[in-house]
Amino acid sequence: MTKRVEVAAGVIFRGDGRFLLGQRASDTFYAGYWEFPGGKVEAGESPADALIRELDEELGIRVRAVRPWITREHRYEHAHVRLHFFEVAEWEGELHDHVHSALSWERVEAPAVGPMLPANGPILKALRLPRRMGITHAGEVGAAAQLAQIDAALAHGLKLIQVREPGMAAPELGAFSAEVVSRARQHGALVVVNGGVDVAEKVQADGVHLSAAQLMALERRPGLEWVGASCHTRAELERAAALGMDYVLLGSVLVTPTHPGQAGLGWERFAELVRGLPMPVFALGGLQPDDMERARRAGAHGIAAIRSSWAQP
Structure with missing residues (x-):
């Protein structure tokens, strides 16, 4: 039985309403696929704390507030993941990516990059839903x-x-x-x-x-x-x-x-x-x-x- 891995992912918006996606590096599973930034929840961490840590380590930004949003599960060939998605409500700093091969700010109505990591795909439709x-x-x-x-x-x-x-x-x-x-x-x-x-x-x-x-x-x-x-x-x-x-x-x-x-x-x-x-x-x-x-x-x-x-x- 595959162990479930807890992952925290962030939907990061900027002032014009676009959200951030990262392209997975060549030395990772699903290389070249696009995903929402985040990472694994470590022992003793809450998903929210894990996301704040990961975004600091991955992107060099300081997150001031997150909002819980939706949680989805997906079974990959190598892992069963549960992704806790948060909206990053407040953040500061300049983006300095340390793990992705590329970053892209995308429009909610029509993201231009792809393919999306399978676990992240359904999130795009949810983002289209008005508030x-x-x-x-x-x-x-x-x-x-x-x-x-x-x-x-x-x-x-x-x-x-x-x-x-x-x-x-x-x-x-x-x-x-x-x-x-x-x-x-x-x-x-x-x-x-x-x-x-x-x-x-x-x-x-x-x-x-x-x-x-x-x-x-x-x-x-x-x-x-x-x-x-x-x-x-x-x-x-x-x-x-x-x-x-x-x-x-x-x-x-x-x-x-x-x-x-x-x-x-x-x-x-x-x-x-x-x-x-x-x-x-x-x-x-x-x-x-x-x-x-x-x-x-x-x-x-x-x-x-x-x-x-x-x-x-």
């Missing part, structure tokens, strides 16, 4: 008002919308979703439809969003590009991971207007539930835009919201 998700509530405010709010939010940079309208009949939901998709396309934004795969496919949405009940009854991942689900428990999160979901929503983190008497998970419990998951997790429930940093420190990819997504900036 904010706006969830519609046209049933509450009216379709015309919601579309006006969507136009304003798209103009101010929103890149991910979940159409969630449980009160709409199928024909109405299809027409409304198609209108949202049309408007989002003009801004390069993604749209996922909460409900059925058939509606999402018919309106040519980017993906489908499943309820927790749909997730638990699912046998295999639908074939759309983006498939996500709502989760409330660790069992649901693990089911989403096993089925290869591209993202999940977890909440409610805080008390919400929809459920005023129901206590939220809180950030400590949220962090416990998402630890070690292989896909991005959006925090949901009573959150405002300025909760983003707190959410990401707890391991969230970003935040999803209904009302605060459509408030005037």
